[in-house]
Amino acid sequence: MDAFLVSALAVGIAEIGDRSLFLALLLGLRYRRPWPIFWGMALGLFANQLLTALAGLWLFSLLPMHWQPWLIAGVFLIMAVWLLFEEDDAPPPVRSGRHLMLSSALAFFILEMADKTQVTVIGLMGVYGQVVPVVLGATLGILLVTTPALWLGHRFADRIPTRVVRRLASLLFLLLALWVMADALGWLPDWWSVSDLFPRLQPEDAASP
Template identity: 45%
Template sequence: MLESLFVPTLIVALAEIGDKTQLLALLLAARYRRPWPIIWGIVLATLANHFAAAAIGSWVASQLSPALLAWILAASFLAVAGWTLIPDKLDDDDAGAGGRYGPFLATLVAFFLAEMGDKTQVATVMLAAQYEYLSLVVLGTTLGMLLANVPVVLAGNLAADRLPLNLIRRLAALAFLLLALYAGYQAWMLATPA
């Protein structure tokens, strides 16, 4: 049961380092210099976005056979492992979303939009398809998002400039690769007659 919380927390925390939403957090922190409204905006935007993603993942899991789901998860985790190695850039559209409404609303809108189709949202769909406890997956992915973004908001440029982003991207890719291998193993075991 706790695996449903801890694995998503670790995966998203690693995947989020250097992600465009982390760059967005840095931009919002520099622009508004009011960390708590930004942090609360991140919390609510992430909960909403990742709950929707987890609901989709849970529904997909209920529609597929366990073996087919495991093969799809293995391929998806492998694809996200490769995607994680590609550095993100902050799009001008993401940076400007909600900018005139103050730090909380600007963060809420910008983070929700920036997470759409992002690798951490895709990871949330896959993790919810893999784990039974949807609420723990959402809590875990949200905690992972906060672990990666709150220090950036609180410390601004100092923390972001000192992080070994290439190493962290590789560790995140390795974590997704391990999940792909585990899902592939599960698929193989389900497909192999007993």
């Protein structure tokens, strides 16, 4: 449950002001068929997060245990910096037609490639190593942000202070990175260890019976 909730929260925060949000806004304004777009969006996002999670699981299976906290801290630092940059370029619209659902799925799958949410999911896989809750949580987190945009449109989205949210999210990821690094260096007491929130980072000697 922790992996699911943390994934939904972390990826949802990272998605604020992202390209997928703007694509959902654009599709919600242009087309009068929100349900096919929604299911296509959900399908494309799920497929992308599943691919990313499997790649993250493979990556951390090759990495020695004592290096994993540093890679995770690096991922969080990348997120902290990435969130400070605005994404001004709007994605191209998806054409309408019979296969609006499949077109939406393909558009969101491609749009999420090399995105900061993928970086977040890779980091979460290093933390938890659980594909199903991370993928479902990440997909839910993105949908919680993009679905209102699909239905409400630009008028309401313009009122969201995305710059402030981006900076707060950046600060959150920076604090997480510093927390992981401080714990890896042995600077934190046991009661404040990152293993309480991130079980996969539990030391090998503590994890063994």
